[in-house]
Structures are given as C-alpha cells and as structure tokens.
Amino acid sequence: MLNLSIPEHIEPLRNKVLKFIEERIYPVEKELFETDRDGRRDTMQKLMKEAKAQGLWALGHPEEIGGGGLPFMDYVFINEVVGRSAAATVALGTHSLQDSIMLHRYASDEWRDKYLKPLVAGEVFPSFGMTEPGVASSDPTQLQTRAELIGDEWVINGRKWFTSGAAQAAYTTVMCRTETDVPDHAAFSQIVVPTSTKGYNIVRDVAVMGEYEGHYEVAYDNVRVPKANLLGPRGQGFKIAQDRLGPGRIRLS
Numbered sequence: 001m002l003n004l005s006i007p008e009h010i011e012p013l014r015n016k017v018l019k020f021i022e023e024r025i026y027p028v029e030k031e032l033f034e035t036d037r038d039g040r041r042d043t044m045q046k047l048m049k050e051a052k053a054q055g056l057w058a059l060g061h062p063e064e065i066g067g068g069g070l071p072f073m074d075y076v077f078i079n080e081v082v083g084r085s086a087a088a089t090v091a092l093g094t095h096s097l098q099d100s101i102m103l104h105r106y107a108s109d110e111w112r113d114k115y116l117k118p119l120v121a122g123e124v125f126p127s128f129g130m131t132e133p134g135v136a137s138s139d140p141t142q143l144q145t146r147a148e149l150i151g152d153e154w155v156i157n158g159r160k161w162f163t164s165g166a167a168q169a170a171y172t173t174v175m176c177r178t179e180t181d182v183p184d185h186a187a188f189s190q191i192v193v194p195t196s197t198k199g200y201n202i203v204r205d206v207a208v209m210g211e212y213e214g215h216y217e218v219a220y221d222n223v224r225v226p227k228a229n230l231l232g233p234r235g236q237g238f239k240i241a242q243d244r245l246g247p248g249r250i251r252l253s
C-alpha cells in the first residue's frame with residue numbers, strides 16, 4: 001500500500017516552505033493577485049529574491065539546470081503546501097518546472113542556452129499552447145493548428161486558447177500538426193515560438209469561471225520560426241505533451 005505520510009527527512013524543508021508561504025506570501029496575496037500576479041512587479045521580485053536566499057527556490061527542478069534537485073516523491077510533499085497559494089508557485093520558482101524539463105529534455109542547444117537558465121531563475125516566463133477553440137482538446141488528435149516546413153522555416157497557422165500566461169511569456173511551445181498520412185499520434189510536433197515573432201497575436205484574455213486571470217486566446221497567422229525551434233523529433237509532439245502533462249499538476253501544484 002502507498003504510504004502517504006510525510007517522510008521524516010522532508011518535514012523540516014516542508015515546514016520552512018510553509019512558514020515562508022504563511023508569513024511572507026499570505027499577507028500580500030491579495031495585492032499580488034490583483035496587481036502583481038505576473039511576477040514583474042516589485043513585491044513579487046522581492047519574494048523571489050528572499051526565496052532564493054533561503055534555499056527555497058525551484059526545489060523540484062533538476063540540479064543540473066539550477067534547481068533543488070528533489071526527487072519527485074519528496075517534491076510532492078513540498079508542492080502540496082506550495083499549492084495553497086497561486087502566488088507561491090511564482091514566488092518559489094515552481095511555476096516553470098514543466099517547461100524547464102521539456103526544454104532540458106528536448107530543446108536544441110541553441111534554445112536550451114537561450115531560455116533554460118533565465119527560465120529556471122524566474123527571469124522569463126514560458127507558456128504552452130495546446131488547447132484550441134472549436135475542438136474538444138481533451139482529445140488532441142483533433143487539433144487543427146498546422147506547421148509546414150518551408151525551406152528552413154516552420155510556418156504556423158492556427159488558433160489556441162487557454163494559453164496560460166501568454167501575455168508575459170517570452171515564448172510559447174505550440175503543439176501543431178506537422179505530418180500527414182501517418183497515425184494521429186505520430187502527426188504532431190512541439191515548436192518553440194518567441195512571443196515577439198510576427199504573426200503571433202494575442203486575441204483576448206479568456207475568462208475562467210468569470211475571472212480574467214491570464215489564460216489567453218492566441219492567433220498564429222503565418223508565424224515563421226527557424227527549423228531548429230522544433231522540440232525533440234518531428235512527430236513526437238504527443239509523447240512530449242504526455243511527458244509534460246502527465247505529472248504536470250503535481251509539478252506545478
């Protein structure tokens with residue numbers, strides 16, 4: 001039977017994280033939620049700095065990319081308390097875990113060099129574009145966004161929504177159909193799109209349960225990015241998405 005009691009060796013660190021959340025984050029949570037959720041403003045920056053100084057930063061990220069290197073099951077007990085506050089995920093640097101692991105495993109050297117260090121350090125924010133309007137995206141075989149390799153560039157056309165954090169993200173990893181005449185599960189790829197790319201256009205902030213919290217609809221109109229922006233092998237987008245989304249909620253909170 002699975003033992004879910006808090007392991008003795010992780011309890012002191014968990015208590016330290018909890019103390020930080022209760023004493024440093026809860027008192028400013030409303031302010032952060034209303035004005036500072038994107039991590040660009042002073043209060044959040046100050047919390048991030050404190051978390052780093054106290055050894056509480058990015059605890060679940062692999063050590064080799066600048067994280068705390070906690071094993072997954074140890075991190076579960078930390079993230080259970082981080083999950084008490086949405087602001088804590090940014091203040092403690094856990095928000096980038098899924099994207100950092102994805103870049104670490106699959107990005108070309110160029111993209112790893114460009115984004116991985118600042119991502120783990122909380123200097124830039126990522127986003128992930130899979131879900132689409134008009135498509136039951138819980139079955140991603142139906143996704144309509146397409147990327148075509150023309151010369152040395154991917155040309156992307158389509159529309160995504162619920163892309164969390166798109167407005168402050170430095171880049172989006174976008175799931176596109178790249179292959180034809182193959183089974184659906186081998187037909188999609190993940191491609192990195194810097195948000196400054198021409199044709200990447202935020203349409204609107206989509207309300208979730210009546211609140212505008214930064215989950216965006218984004219149009220991709222002839223977005224052109226270099227061939228090297230492909231994450232992992234062509235046609236492996238489903239596997240990469242599963243690697244990300246499977247343990248995703250536990251990693252992110």
Ligand SMILES: Cc1cc2nc3c(=O)[nH]c(=O)nc-3n(C[C@H](O)[C@H](O)[C@H](O)COP(=O)(O)OP(=O)(O)OC[C@H]3O[C@@H](n4cnc5c(N)ncnc54)[C@H](O)[C@@H]3O)c2cc1C
Nearest residue numbers: 128129130131132135136137138139161162163164208215
């Ligand atoms: C707060 C929030 C943040 C999000 N952030 C992101 C993000 O950053 N990036 C991103 O890409 N997405 C994001 N999403 C989107 C989320 O992952 C999707 O909502 C989810 O994958 C389900 O897809 P859908 O909304 O298209 O629902 P649907 O696929 O339409 O499903 C709706 C319901 O219908 C059911 N259903 C679907 N197909 C069938 C069928 N054939 N037969 C019977 N029942 C069916 C489903 O089980 C479900 O209960 C976010 C969503 C929320 C709420």
